[in-house]
Amino acid sequence: MCNFLSAIVLKNLDVIWDLKYPEQHEELIKKYNLVDDKIGLYLERFCRVKFIPSNLNELRNKDNWNLNIDENSTPNWFDEAIITNKLWIIISNMFVQGERGFLEKGCFILLDGAEVEDVNNCNIPYMVGNSKVGAMWGSSKVWTIEGDSKIKDMRENSKVENMQENSKVENMQENSKVKNMQENSKVEVMKGNSKVGIMKGNSKVRVMRGNSKIEDMWGNSKVGIMKGNSKVGIMWENSKVRVMWGNSKVRVMWGNSKIEDMRENSKVEVMKGNSKVGIMKGNSKVRVMSGRILK
Secondary structure (H helix, E strand, O other), X not given: OOOOOEEEEEOOOOEEOOOOOOOOHHHHHHHOOOOOOEEOOEEOOEEEEEEEEOOHHHOOOXXXXXXXXXXXXXXXXXXXXXXXXXXXXXXXXXXXXXXXXXXXXXXXXXXXXXXXXXXXXXXXEEEOXXXXXXXXXXXXXXXXXXXXXXXXXXXXXXXXXXXXXXXXXXXXXXXXXXXXXXXXXXXXXXXXXXXXXXXXOOOEEEEEOOOOEEEEEOOOOEEEEEOOOOEEEEEOOOXXXXXXXXXXXXXXXXXXXXXXXXXXXXXXEEEOOOOEEEEEOOOOEEEEEOOOOOO
């Protein structure tokens, strides 16, 4: 979430931002009917700015946050010190530490040690350290999970865009989504139309149901069971899928990848190395193999 926090500074040095659009300037301009006019090189009415941390391990340090002016030039009425202080007040009011029962309809930053039981319709730019969330509800979003942060349950239309290091999601239900999982990230259960964009390192998904999809799996990534119309785009190195049901598809598998059981109309387009398929039923197809089919 490289655009967090995005805000608009008016000529009177008021700062405008919105928890629904914490990374979007243009939505703010539309919402407040701002006119994007210029006199010479300078914007007369407002200025787009971003307030971005340089190190996610130092979020509580004001000096770690950088004020970026998102214009071709700085207006002559702009006061950097005043605006930096105002943006820091906004950010510091988002910090969550210790135990919290419920967060709703807000923008929050979960610091190391934060433990939240339920999150509903919230924007969470960062979860860092050992922060934890019991359940995510509604249209809640987590933009970046760092360190050993964990989410136990994702429900309804909750989303995680980026997971790094050893962060985990234990249970994803309904239309929950994870865009990017890196290193040793794990998802134990994905239900409904859940999706994972990229999984790297030793990432694992134990169960995927419904129309779940994984576009890329890297390293020693594993999927325990995929059902319905689940799909895997690419699996690299020693990736494994134990069972695939329905019209599940794997497009490319590399290295020593294995599929133990494929049923109904499942398809694998390319398998390389010593890849293996245990059982294929129905109209299942393998287009290219550079290894063995075990039946």
